[in-house]
Amino acid sequence: MTAAQDGPHPPQRLGLLLAWHGSVTQVRMKRALSAAGLTPRHAMTLMHLEEGPISQRALADRLEVDPSVLVGILNDLEGDGLAERRRDPADRRRHNVAITESGSTALGRTNAALDEVEQGLFAGFSPSDRDTLRDLLARIDTRADGFDCQE
Template sequence: MTAPQDSSHPPQRLGLLLAWHGSVTQTRMKKALSAAGLTPRHAMTLMHLEGGPISQRALAERLEVDPSVLVGILNDLERDGLADRRRDPADRRRHNVAITDAGSAALGETNAALDAVELGLFSGLSDQEQGVLRGLLARIDTHADDFDCQE
């Protein structure tokens, strides 16, 4: 007979354990982002723009989103003055996207809020352990196309 499981902790199956911690992390991150007025997708987009202007197609690839989804994200960011789309003078069919000064300021607030969340989440781990965790997470296969879900 097995001992009853402590109901305050998730089951010890790795997938469920990862999902449970992911859910807690996602809730905390969304709360921090909303305080800065951004969604996770908006924040990730601004983070990718921080390095300088990029073509809209390349940005969609980096974010791993459909170009039509990116259009909606960029519409929101432009409406709020956080990003700017301009036609590429070398190729009028292509748009380049850049972060604005307001976007950089919002990203600064966002990074500060996310730093605080991560400090709380990972306070029990040393820098070395955090590095190990990053390495292990990078090896987890999370490609949606690889999973055939049968319902």
């Protein structure tokens, strides 16, 4: 059987291969996150908060989102009892953000769902292969003028 008969395959151009696999991965990850009750942005925010309280400004920088976008994300998370904002006692103008116990529980469910997806996606990879893939992906230059991956 030839490659053409095996079924549909994406073109062998690296950018298109990355886009093809990225779209499949994105659908699977969103489905897993949805089952756990979170959006990708909410999950990423909770993952950053898991490291401990952080200023709202530093969190926006880490997430690479405009502070006004972060306010909406945090409003959602606070409304669901998953995160909380408190005034910084050292600087009353600044807010610190922390994950709540409910947020940690939700994040645990989320991580379990994402682990399952990743185990399926990377079943054919050794731990060394996974490390190599992480290293290679980190070297891709995704900075582009006028492009906002948060859109």
